[in-house]
Amino acid sequence: MDSFYKYHVFFCLNQRDPGAERPSCGLRCDAEKMLDHTKKRVKKLGLAGPGNVRINKAGCLDRCEQGPAVVIYPEGTWYTYFDEADLDEIVESHLKDGKVVERLLIDPPNRPV
Template identity: 70%
Template structure:
């Protein structure tokens, strides 16, 4: 029996900083809308729920200069993204198909 409640647990950084701050923030890069879109896509694909995929909001994940960022556990795979097509690729390739999206990886 697996001790994992979800096959994939996905966290979107939604941290908001003042626009004049020294560091960027994911919230200023449309992160909230992309998190909501990912959640919708996962549900539409029939991947949501226990034993499958959970899309969550997170505060600062401290990778601000590489953002916006999302991390997929249990693998610990970090992605950046620009738009819905990038989110589609993460959902379809990684979350549904088990194949990491190399072009969106961050170190």
């Protein structure tokens, strides 16, 4: 069975209080702004929509210490990012060309767990 989307991307937008025990993607990197940037980039490249790419908000993805976190399904590829340029690279490389951006992986291959 084919998936409705080729890639379904979830951005953690969880926000904890500034003094919380664990960090939060929403506060640490302005994740909502980064999600909006990525949605615009995907649309500009003509990648948005059924059969292609969907960008969605998510609550806590439980990768707080490694975030900000983004996960792309159906593969379950986990990324972190530092700025809009990193997200542009994920869009261009992974979502457009199907190539994983190794340097931004949360769980790179061969990394001890």
